[in-house]
Amino acid sequence: MGMTHAVKVEEATVLFEDFKALDGVNLELPVGKIIGFIGPSGAGKTTLIRAVVGRQRLSRGAITVLGVPAGTAELRSRLSYMTQENSVYPDLTVRQNLRYFSTMFGVPRAKVADEVSRLLAVMTMQSQADQLVRSLSGGQKQRVSLAVALISEPELMVLDEPTVGLDPVLREQIWAIFRKLAANGTSIIITSHVMDEAERCDDLVLIRDGKVLAHGSPSGLCEQTGTKTVEQSFLQLVGAQA
Numbered sequence: 001m002g003m004t005h006a007v008k009v010e011e012a013t014v015l016f017e018d019f020k021a022l023d024g025v026n027l028e029l030p031v032g033k034i035i036g037f038i039g040p041s042g043a044g045k046t047t048l049i050r051a052v053v054g055r056q057r058l059s060r061g062a063i064t065v066l067g068v069p070a071g072t073a074e075l076r077s078r079l080s081y082m083t084q085e086n087s088v089y090p091d092l093t094v095r096q097n098l099r100y101f102s103t104m105f106g107v108p109r110a111k112v113a114d115e116v117s118r119l120l121a122v123m124t125m126q127s128q129a130d131q132l133v134r135s136l137s138g139g140q141k142q143r144v145s146l147a148v149a150l151i152s153e154p155e156l157m158v159l160d161e162p163t164v165g166l167d168p169v170l171r172e173q174i175w176a177i178f179r180k181l182a183a184n185g186t187s188i189i190i191t192s193h194v195m196d197e198a199e200r201c202d203d204l205v206l207i208r209d210g211k212v213l214a215h216g217s218p219s220g221l222c223e224q225t226g227t228k229t230v231e232q233s234f235l236q237l238v239g240a241q242a
Contacts, residue, residue, distance in 0.1 A: 006031045006156050006187035007052055011061035014047050014210075021047040023210040024061070029189065029203065034182050036201035037191040038234065044210040045191040046084075049158050052189065053081040066155055077106060079156040080149040084164065086141045087148065090134035094125055094144050097133060101148045119147040122177065139170045146174065156187045163197065175200055195231035206234050213237045 009027040013020065022044050029035050037045040050056035051063055054071025063070040066078055088097045098116045107115050120126045123143045128136060133144055142165070149157055163171045178188055182202070190201065198204055199218050206213040206221070214221055214237055218230050225233040 004031070005029055006066060007189070008064040009048075009052075009061070010063070012048070012051060012058055012063060013060040014044075014051065014056060015059040020210050022051070022058075025210075025212055027205060027212065027215060029187070029205075031187050032182055032185045033202040034178055034188045034190065034200070035203045035205065036198050037189060037205050037207055038193070038195065038198045038201075038230070039207035039213075040193055043193075043207045045193075045207055046160055047210075048207070049081075049160060049189060049191060053079060053158050055081075077152065078154055079158060080151070080154040082145055082149040082157070082159045082162055084161045086133075086145050088133050088141070088144050091132065093130050093132055094136075094147075095120070095129040097144060098147060098151075102151050105151045107152060115151065119150055122150060123147045124173070139166045142166060143170070143174075146177075150181075154186070156189070157181070158189045160191050161193075162190060163192070163194075195229070195234065198230040198234075204230065206230075206237060208238060 005028045007027065007029040009025050012022050012025040014022040025048065037048060039045055047056055051058055052065060052070055054075065065075055068074060092100065095116060098119050099112055102112045102115045120129050123146065125143060125147070128140060133141060146162060149159065163174055166174065182188055192198065201218065204218055204221060205215050216224065221230060221233045222228060225236045227233045227236055
């Protein structure tokens with residue numbers, strides 16, 4: 001029997017001195033779906049995903065990822081984490097970056113070249129393969145970072161603001177990739193403060209002040225609040241708490 005959820009969060013709380021970055025969060029996130037963590041800057045989205053990938057210690061509570069505790073060593077090969085900052089080397093070419101990170105992430109030496117070719121094809125970056133990353137546009141650098149996150153086809157991808165600063169055409173291309181990955185069983189967590197991106201997700205977690213305001217499908221949240229868009233739904237939920 002397969003896993004019923006990719007991530008389970010129980011009473012997750014993170015305290016920074018007198019500030020609660022997360023406040024008793026409880027969630028069960030589905031397998032093989034695109035899950036959006038949506039909320040304004042400072043809502044707690046990045047803290048929550050850092051806790052999911054094992055980079056943020058909880059003050060209280062527990063998080064289970066792919067059936068094991070968050071931060072467990074075996075998860076390194078099963079999940080990927082893309083931060084808001086470009087995490088690739090500007091003085092290496094695209095191909096050299098992908099080769100280096102493939103080796104670092106444990107791809108067998110005999111398979112590295114094939115993996116690099118696959119990643120270049122997925123991101124349609126064959127023509128930029130031998131360009132230095134520092135010479136690329138912002139959107140192209142973002143694609144290289146995303147390619148690194150795709151190495152070894154992880155079961156769970158955790159992406160912090162992956163489409164910020166991208167032009168509309170490139171954003172459509174990236175979302176097409178997300179949709180294809182999810183259709184093949186990959187679970188994808190995306191943070192965003194852009195409400196129109198929320199409409200593209202299968203499952204939404206609306207976050208504000210370290211708390212979950214609501215969790216459900218875009219259509220379900222709109223139905224629950226009697227609104228037509230996720231943005232209207234979010235604003236109504238915020239107003240109800242005020």
